[in-house]
Amino acid sequence: MSGLLHVAGLRKSYGDKVVLADIDLDVAAGDVVCLIGSSGSGKSTLLRCLNLLEEVDDGVIEFQGREISDPRVDQREVRSRMGMVFQAYNLFPHLTVLDNITLAPRKVHGVGRREAKARALELLEQFGLADKAQAHPDQLSGGQQQRVALVRALATGPSLLLLDEITAALDPELVGDVLASVRELAAEGTTMVLATHEMAFARDVATRVCFLHDGRILEQGTPAEIFTAPREERTRQFLSRVLHPGHEASEGSGA
Amino acid sequence: MTDWQPSAREQERRQVRRGLHRRSLTLASAATVVVFGLLALGTVSSPGWPSVQELFFNADHAREALPSIWEAFWINVKLFMIAEPLILILGLAVALARQARTPVLTPVRLLAVFYTDLFRGVPTILLVVLFAFGMPALQLQGVPNSLFFWALVALVISYGAYVAEVFRAGIESIHPSQLASAETLGLSRAQAMRYVVVPQAVRRVVPPLLNDFVSLQKDTALVSTVGIFDAAFAARDYANYNFNYTSLVVVAVFFIALTIPLARLTDRLQRRLVERERAGAR
Numbered sequence: 001m002s003g004l005l006h007v008a009g010l011r012k013s014y015g016d017k018v019v020l021a022d023i024d025l026d027v028a029a030g031d032v033v034c035l036i037g038s039s040g041s042g043k044s045t046l047l048r049c050l051n052l053l054e055e056v057d058d059g060v061i062e063f064q065g066r067e068i069s070d071p072r073v074d075q076r077e078v079r080s081r082m083g084m085v086f087q088a089y090n091l092f093p094h095l096t097v098l099d100n101i102t103l104a105p106r107k108v109h110g111v112g113r114r115e116a117k118a119r120a121l122e123l124l125e126q127f128g129l130a131d132k133a134q135a136h137p138d139q140l141s142g143g144q145q146q147r148v149a150l151v152r153a154l155a156t157g158p159s160l161l162l163l164d165e166i167t168a169a170l171d172p173e174l175v176g177d178v179l180a181s182v183r184e185l186a187a188e189g190t191t192m193v194l195a196t197h198e199m200a201f202a203r204d205v206a207t208r209v210c211f212l213h214d215g216r217i218l219e220q221g222t223p224a225e226i227f228t229a230p231r232e233e234r235t236r237q238f239l240s241r242v243l244h245p246g247h248e249a250s251e252g253s254g255a
Numbered sequence: 256m257t258d259w260q261p262s263a264r265e266q267e268r269r270q271v272r273r274g275l276h277r278r279s280l281t282l283a284s285a286a287t288v289v290v291f292g293l294l295a296l297g298t299v300s301s302p303g304w305p306s307v308q309e310l311f312f313n314a315d316h317a318r319e320a321l322p323s324i325w326e327a328f329w330i331n332v333k334l335f336m337i338a339e340p341l342i343l344i345l346g347l348a349v350a351l352a353r354q355a356r357t358p359v360l361t362p363v364r365l366l367a368v369f370y371t372d373l374f375r376g377v378p379t380i381l382l383v384v385l386f387a388f389g390m391p392a393l394q395l396q397g398v399p400n401s402l403f404f405w406a407l408v409a410l411v412i413s414y415g416a417y418v419a420e421v422f423r424a425g426i427e428s429i430h431p432s433q434l435a436s437a438e439t440l441g442l443s444r445a446q447a448m449r450y451v452v453v454p455q456a457v458r459r460v461v462p463p464l465l466n467d468f469v470s471l472q473k474d475t476a477l478v479s480t481v482g483i484f485d486a487a488f489a490a491r492d493y494a495n496y497n498f499n500y501t502s503l504v505v506v507a508v509f510f511i512a513l514t515i516p517l518a519r520l521t522d523r524l525q526r527r528l529v530e531r532e533r534a535g536a537r
Contacts, residue, residue: 009262021259058265071272 003028004160004191005050010059012042012049012215019045020215023059027160027193032186034202034223035195037212038238043195044087046212047162050193051084064159080108083153084162087169089145091137091152097124098133101152109156116155123151127181143174147181154185161185163194199242203227211235313501320493320502327489328509334407334475334485339468341411346418347453353423356444367419374416380477382409387481406478414471421463425456458528465521469514476510486510 003026010023020042027033035043048054050061052068052075061069068078091100101123102116111119124130127147137145146166153161163182167175179201186192186205196202202209203223210220211232219232230236261269298304352360352367374382386409391400398404429452437447479488490506493499 011259018259058259058262060264069268071268071275 004031004064005193006060006062007050008060010046010049010061011057012045012054013057018215020049023215023217025210025217025220027191029159029191030189031191031207032205033193034206034209035193035212036197036199036202036209036226036238038241041212042215043212044164045215047084047164047193047195051082051162052078076108080104080156081158082160082162083156083158085146085149085153085164085166087165089137089142089149089169091145091149093137096134096136097129097140097148100137100148101155104152104156120151120155123154124148126184127151128177141174142170143177146170146174146178150178150181150185154190159191161190161192161194163192163196165195165197167196167198197242199227199239211238213238309499311500311504313499316493316497316499316501317505319497320490320505323489323493324486324502324506324509327484328486328506330403330478330483330485331472331475331487331510332513334403334410334478335468335472338407338410338414338471338475342414342418342471343464345411345415347422349415349419350422350426351448351453353419354426354448371416371419374412375420377413379410379413379474380480382413383477384481385409386412387478387483402481402483403478406481406483410471410474410477414467414474417467418464421460421467422456424463425460426452428459429455458525461521461525465518468517472513472517473510476506 005025005027007023007025010020010025011018012020023046025033025046035046037043045054049056050063052073056069059069060067063078064081067073091097092103095103098117098120101120102111102113105111105116105119106113121130121133124133127150129144129147129151132140132144132148137148140148146169150163150166166182167178170178175198179198182192182194183201183205206223208220209223209226210217211226211230211234212218213234219226219230219235226235227239230239301307349367349370352363353371355364383406386405387402390405390408391402394400426448433451433455434444434447437451438444442450476485476487479485479491482488486506486509490502493502
């Protein structure tokens with residue numbers, strides 16, 4: 001109960017198709033939990049359930065000591081304490097970068113315009129985007145857009161950040177910038193749960209790695225445990241597939 | 256492992272959800288009853304209600320006016336059934352003409368701009384009168400000279416200008432990257448329009464198009480200004496003769512009855528398209 005987020009027996013299905021089953025997950029403040037697994041293994045759905053974008057079919061999600069999977073809970077209030085970043089950035093194209101970032105602080109958290117702007121500029125500065133404040137999202141590169149999306153999620157000072165494959169839609173050379181930003185956040189002690197295909201990154205940054213297969217957390221442990229000595233055969237297969245694409249290819253990191 | 260039974264917590268949660276659902280249903284029904292009840296009460300209890308009821312909502316007059324309105328209504332139906340496809344074709348053609356980038360098509364483009372500017376600016380009622388009375392006077396050979404024909408042409412030309420603008424807005428709302436990716440596949444600009452841009456644009460503009468068509472269905476009543484015996488004319492005829500306006504209410508009901516099914520049908524089609532294209536992406 002001391003943790004920030006506690007998930008027990010989570011289940012989610014669409015009709016007959018069970019997408020998540022028996023998910024148990026504990027996240028303490030300062031943790032960086034990486035969800036890995038092939039496409040369709042349920043990583044994104046799990047993140048969406050945590051953010052209450054999906055109604056769960058069973059199980060309990062507790063966040064900061066309160067059950068948030070209860071239907072009577074105020075979803076907006078819960079979300080105001082979490083941040084989420086999507087694969088496709090989902091910035092608002094009709095607003096400038098600055099307005100994208102200050103929208104929630106001003107309208108949801110009641111921060112004054114000047115204060116919200118100052119905070120946004122500070123964050124933009126930190127992420128190397130200070131000169132883009134007045135630009136519109138479509139004028140930015142994918143990597144820049146994704147970093148703006150990160151800033152937007154951070155601007156409300158969330159206690160937990162959910163990142164859903166945020167580098168999956170980016171060019172390899174842009175991936176580095178975004179991952180560097182996330183790394184920086186991790187170093188600052190930001191609590192994060194992220195779905196990722198970047199194994200080298202997960203190994204580096206994660207305090208814990210969860211391997212999902214067919215909607216279940218098949219194995220979880222420290223990066224060292226998962227990447228060097230996986231217990232499950234499935235995990236081993238998955239890792240060899242993503243770390244050595246093209247079968248027995250060169251050493252070094254995959255993708 | 257496979258046969259899962261909802262936990263006690265989940266059972267309880269379902270009960271809470273059902274309760275919340277019941278509560279919102281009750282609230283919705285109560286709010287509806289109260290609001291509509293008050294509206295009805297306000298109308299019926301107004302001092303002039305009895306005479307209004309006699310003058311506008313008289314069942315005997317309604318029954319008596321019905322046959323002639325029903326018969327004349329066919330004119331309105333015929334008008335928009337013929338006009339709507341023509342307007343779609345004209346509107347799309349004009350919108351595409353405005354998008355043309357080939358140098359030799361410049362006059363066509365200018366003509367399209369001129370057309371929309373001109374006919375969107377003139378009140379439809381004036382167009383109907385000008386066309387129905389003016390065109391036959393030209394004594395053109397090989398075209399019908401009936402009032403009906405020229406009133407129809409006026410409606411098509413007027414609404415074609417509106418619909419062209421709707422199509423143009425739709426075409427311009429499609430992101431340029433779509434055109435670019437079509438062109439990189441080697442499609443000509445015309446092909447890119449035909450197979451990529453226009454299909455997406457049309458989907459996007461269905462609601463405003465429907466809006467224009469509902470408006471057209473009502474505006475078919477404008478042909479009564481040139482003496483065509485449509486439903487509106489028949490109703491006014493009855494009202495003038497009997498000093499009772501119930502016939503106008505009857506014809507209004509006819510027009511409403513005509514537009515509602517169209518609106519529901521379009522909603523359904525639109526929803527189906529959206530569901531198919533956005534399956535799973537939220």
